[in-house]
């Protein structure tokens with residue numbers, strides 16, 4: 001009798017919780033909005049690339065928006081150049097994961113762009129490391145715009161002889177390549193394979209691995225064979241003709257930007273104590289179903305299973321690090337690495353550049369210059 005009553009009350013509690021969760025979801029969905037809906041006139045307008053809805057790259061437009069004002073710890077940058085990353089392409093897609101992260105009904109933050117190079121226009125009152133007219137580069141939300149704000153900790157000084165376009169191509173891709181190779185504990189003389197060697201991250205990874213003394217094998221498609229050779233790859237595998245996991249070669253480190261092979265396949269070509277670094281799942285061209293499959297079925301399983309083997313599979317999230325960014329700036333300044341820039345275009349052409357980038361066959365970086373001229 002008592003058990004019956006407990007079950008009855010339990011069922012009621014679950015029902016109430018479900019109704020409340022449904023109501024919360026419904027309210028959260030309809031109240032999730034963005035600044036595209038505001039009707040008030042702009043006080044201090046500037047041009048920016050925005051996306052008001054999720055969808056294809058066609059939702060991306062050049063619009064007048066309110067110029068941002070730096071908070072106490074932030075720097076206001078006059079953007080001179082920005083570059084595209086796979087993240088920009090992923091963010092605009094109408095995918096359930098995006099809606100959970102970036103806004104249920106509409107994207108909360110309508111601005112795009114993460115990499116920036118530009119000139120400091122103003123600083124918040126707690127900023128100590130930068131002043132007006134300093135030339136800087138780093139990570140900055142909404143960098144595809146005439147102006148953008150970012151915390152002081154996300155910027156470093158731009159080396160004087162590195163042009164803005166090159167500086168803007170470095171941050172996210174360069175940091176991802178550097179931190180991933182470090183995760184692979186790369187040593188001089190080691191054999192390193194880079195899968196997905198010709199995108200933004202891959203072209204930095206090939207050159208950083210070479211500068212650290214590794215013997216590099218690059219995996220790319222036929223049209224990019226010469227490109228990877230020109231940036232220093234010792235060996236090239238054309239993935240349209242040969243599957244690297246079926247070769248007799250063994251590697252100390254696999255830096256994997258694509259994750260299109262199983263745990264067993266990649267283990268086969270790893271040395272007994274080798275490390276496979278899981279950097280990404282294929283760049284801007286990878287669609288939601290494929291990405292979820294690669295993350296869940298591949299990255300998570302491979303990493304989990306590798307805890308039972310001597311060959312390790314390591315995952316990481318790229319972190320902003322001033323030291324790493326300064327190091328990358330120095331490598332570019334001294335000519336040890338050369339950013340590969342497929343094309344440079346103006347802010348008004350950024351929607352078209354994103355459409356091209358979204359196909360997933362970028363050769364290095366796509367850079368957007370702001371203010372008409374480039375240096």
Ligand SMILES: NC(=O)c1ccc[n+]([C@@H]2O[C@H](COP(=O)([O-])OP(=O)(O)OC[C@H]3O[C@@H](n4cnc5c(N)ncnc54)[C@H](OP(=O)(O)O)[C@@H]3O)[C@@H](O)[C@H]2O)c1
Pocket residue numbers: 085086087172173176195196197198199200201202219220221222224239257258260278279280281282283284285316317318360361362363364
């Ligand atoms: N871990 C992190 O925190 C972090 C941070 C930033 C980025 N990422 C990830 O890193 C990955 C790479 O980013 P990205 O900016 O370099 O992307 P991207 O610029 O869009 O480059 C994609 C590259 O992948 C190549 N590719 C596609 N299919 C391939 C295959 N089957 N075999 C070999 N190469 C293939 C393409 O070359 P072809 O044209 O020759 O096909 C293209 O050059 C992405 O998945 C991104 O999400 C991770």
